[in-house]
Amino acid sequence: MSLNNLDLEKIRDGILRDSIMSDEFLGFMEENMKPYNSLLAYYRCAIMEIETKFKVLNEQFSLQYDRNPIESIKSRIKSNESLIRKIRDRKIPLTLEAIEENITDIAGVRVICSFPEDIYMLADCLLNQDDIELIKEKDYIKNPKPGGYRSLHLIVQVPIFLQNEKRNMKVEVQLRTIAMDFWASLEHKLRYKKNIPEKQAQELAYELKQCSEISSELDARMQEIRNRITLAESAYSEKKDAYSKFPLFNSPFGLLSQLTSDGEENTE
Ligand code: GTP
Numbered sequence: 001m002s003l004n005n006l007d008l009e010k011i012r013d014g015i016l017r018d019s020i021m022s023d024e025f026l027g028f029m030e031e032n033m034k035p036y037n038s039l040l041a042y043y044r045c046a047i048m049e050i051e052t053k054f055k056v057l058n059e060q061f062s063l064q065y066d067r068n069p070i071e072s073i074k075s076r077i078k079s080n081e082s083l084i085r086k087i088r089d090r091k092i093p094l095t096l097e098a099i100e101e102n103i104t105d106i107a108g109v110r111v112i113c114s115f116p117e118d119i120y121m122l123a124d125c126l127l128n129q130d131d132i133e134l135i136k137e138k139d140y141i142k143n144p145k146p147g148g149y150r151s152l153h154l155i156v157q158v159p160i161f162l163q164n165e166k167r168n169m170k171v172e173v174q175l176r177t178i179a180m181d182f183w184a185s186l187e188h189k190l191r192y193k194k195n196i197p198e199k200q201a202q203e204l205a206y207e208l209k210q211c212s213e214i215s216s217e218l219d220a221r222m223q224e225i226r227n228r229i230t231l232a233e234s235a236y237s238e239k240k241d242a243y244s245k246f247p248l249f250n251s252p253f254g255l256l257s258q259l260t261s262d263g264e265e266n267t268e
């Protein structure tokens with residue numbers, strides 16, 4: 001009997017679960033429970049900081065331009081299981097310092113935007129803030145992953161202010177459109193359904209890639225529609241502004257009053 005991917009993954013998860021209970025890890029957790037819990041609390045604070053920055057930007061855009069570039073924000077702290085898997089896979093030493101230094105996605109903030117251009121606009125706004133430091137940028141929109149995944153990833157460092165101390169925390173920010181999020185969510189669900197023959201799996205991977213291209217085209221077309229609306233709106237308000245400079249054309253009363261006036265208004 002041959003093992004397929006799903007069986008292998010089950011065995012791997014079993015080993016992982018056993019190893020979570022291993023003496024080494026139990027010892028580490030017992031010794032570090034308090035500092036570990038504090039570290040997780042700091043990451044939660046960092047998430048709050050980043051979320052607030054995006055909410056402030058969304059609010060400002062809403063006031064200034066009467067539109068919200070952000071559809072929704074989803075945040076999460078990495079699960080213990082996924083953290084341990086990464087520590088093992090990347091052979092990271094079992095110390096809090098090494099974990100904090102090397103694992104940059106313990107705190108994750110996902111920002112779902114309306115249009116592709118909003119992604120870059122929001123990323124620029126965030127990175128221009130003087131308390132934010134960019135650690136790493138991965139642009140999977142300009143360079144999608146081979147499977148079709150698209151999003152802009154930023155690893156940033158943000159300070160949190162505690163009672164007597166300032167701490168710089170790393171946060172992974174993923175910015176994507178609704179279409180990119182739709183694709184990634186479904187692909188993520190399908191990725192775990194691996195109990196299918198290799199040939200069919202290849203066909204499905206190809207299908208998913210095609211869907212990613214369709215979603216990319218949809219994003220481009222929606223962006224184009226938005227740009228045309230913006231252009232039409234600004235042309236309209238420019239025209240309105242121009243007319244408002246000439247009271248003669250501004251309203252029938254303006255015209256009428258000019259025609260029926262005895263010319264007194266025009267004496268100066
Ligand atoms: P991870 O170990 O998964 O964190 O990957 P990484 O450190 O190499 O970073 P990468 O930029 O590849 O991916 C980080 C995160 O992006 C993942 O945890 C997912 O949330 C998301 N992601 C990356 N690639 C894919 C993909 O192909 N499909 C989906 N659905 N999500 C992806």
Ligand code: MG
Binds near residue numbers: 105
């Ligand atoms: Mg990750």
